[in-house]
Amino acid sequence: MGKNKLSKFKENLTFKNLVQPVFDDVFRNDHELKGKWHTNMFGNSNPIVLELGCGKGEYTVGLSRHFKDKNFLGIDIKGARLWRGVKTTTEENLSNAAFLRTRIEVIKSFFSCEEVSEIWITFPDPQLKTGRIKKRLTSSEFLNNYRNFLKAGGIVHLKTDNVNLHRYTKALAQENGLEILLATEDLYGTVSDDPILGIRTYYELMFLEKGMTITYLRFKIDGTKPIEEPIHFEEQLL
Numbered sequence: 001m002g003k004n005k006l007s008k009f010k011e012n013l014t015f016k017n018l019v020q021p022v023f024d025d026v027f028r029n030d031h032e033l034k035g036k037w038h039t040n041m042f043g044n045s046n047p048i049v050l051e052l053g054c055g056k057g058e059y060t061v062g063l064s065r066h067f068k069d070k071n072f073l074g075i076d077i078k079g080a081r082l083w084r085g086v087k088t089t090t091e092e093n094l095s096n097a098a099f100l101r102t103r104i105e106v107i108k109s110f111f112s113c114e115e116v117s118e119i120w121i122t123f124p125d126p127q128l129k130t131g132r133i134k135k136r137l138t139s140s141e142f143l144n145n146y147r148n149f150l151k152a153g154g155i156v157h158l159k160t161d162n163v164n165l166h167r168y169t170k171a172l173a174q175e176n177g178l179e180i181l182l183a184t185e186d187l188y189g190t191v192s193d194d195p196i197l198g199i200r201t202y203y204e205l206m207f208l209e210k211g212m213t214i215t216y217l218r219f220k221i222d223g224t225k226p227i228e229e230p231i232h233f234e235e236q237l238l
C-alpha cells in the first residue's frame with residue numbers, strides 16, 4: 001500500500017465527522033447511530049441527505065456549502081477517497097457534512113424509518129452485466145432497501161455517464177409508478193448554469209474530458225408496494 005494512502009488512513013482516525021465501523025459489527029447488527037444521526041452527529045433536526053458511492057464527496061461538500069439548513073452524509077467503502085471530502089469539510093468547518101465508510105449493502109443497519117429525506121447517487125459503477133444486479137445501486141433490491149429509511153415522497157437523484165444505467169433506472173421508476181421529476185440524457189444540453197446540477201465530481205470530470213454526455217434522473221419513492229425489476233429490461237442490457 002502506498003505511503004500516501006497510509007497517511008490518509010491515519011489522518012482519517014482523527015476526524016470527528018467520519019464514521020468507520022468494523023464491517024462484522026454492522027453486517028447483522030444495527031450501528032449505534034441508527035435513528036440518532038440528528039442528535040448525535042449533526043446536533044439539529046434538519047433533513048438528512050445521503051450521497052451513495054460518494055468517492056471524494058464532491059456532492060456532499062458542494063451541497064453542504066450551499067444548503068446550510070440540511071445535513072449531508074457521504075457514504076463510500078474507500079477510505080483514501082473519503083479522506084478528500086472529510087479533509088475539506090473539516091478545513092471549512094462545514095458542520096452539516098459528515099461521512100460514513102461502509103458497504104451500501106448493509107445500509108439498513110445505519111438508518112431508521114423516515115430518517116433520510118433525499119439520496120444522491122453520483123456516477124455509480126453501472127454493474128449492468130447479468131449477475132451484477134446485486135451490486136447495482138439503483139436495482140429494485142437497493143431501492144426497496146432505501147425505502148425502509150426514506151421519508152414518504154423522498155427524492156432520489158441519479159447522475160451518470162452511462163445511458164443504459166439511466167434508461168434502466170428510468171424504466172424501473174416508470175414501471176413501478178414512481179413519479180419522475182426530471183429525466184435527461186444530456187444534462188448540460190438541457191440545463192445550464194444550475195449551481196447544484198453543475199457540481200462536477202472527480203469521475204464526472206474524467207468522463208467530460210473524454211467527451212462523454214452526462215445523464216440525470218430525479219424521481220420520488222412513494223407508497224408501500226414492493227418495487228420490482230422492469231420487465232424485459234435485463235435482456236436489453238446483455
Ligand SMILES: C[S@@+](CC[C@H](N)C(=O)[O-])C[C@H]1O[C@@H](n2cnc3c(N)ncnc32)[C@H](O)[C@@H]1O
Nearest residue numbers: 053054055076077078103104122123201202203
Ligand atoms: C465510479 S466511482 C464514483 C465516485 C464519485 N461519486 C464520483 O463521481 O467521483 C464509484 C464509487 O462507489 C463506491 N462504491 C461502489 N460500490 C459500493 C458499495 N457497494 N458500497 C460502498 N461504496 C461503493 C466506490 O468505492 C467508488 O468510490
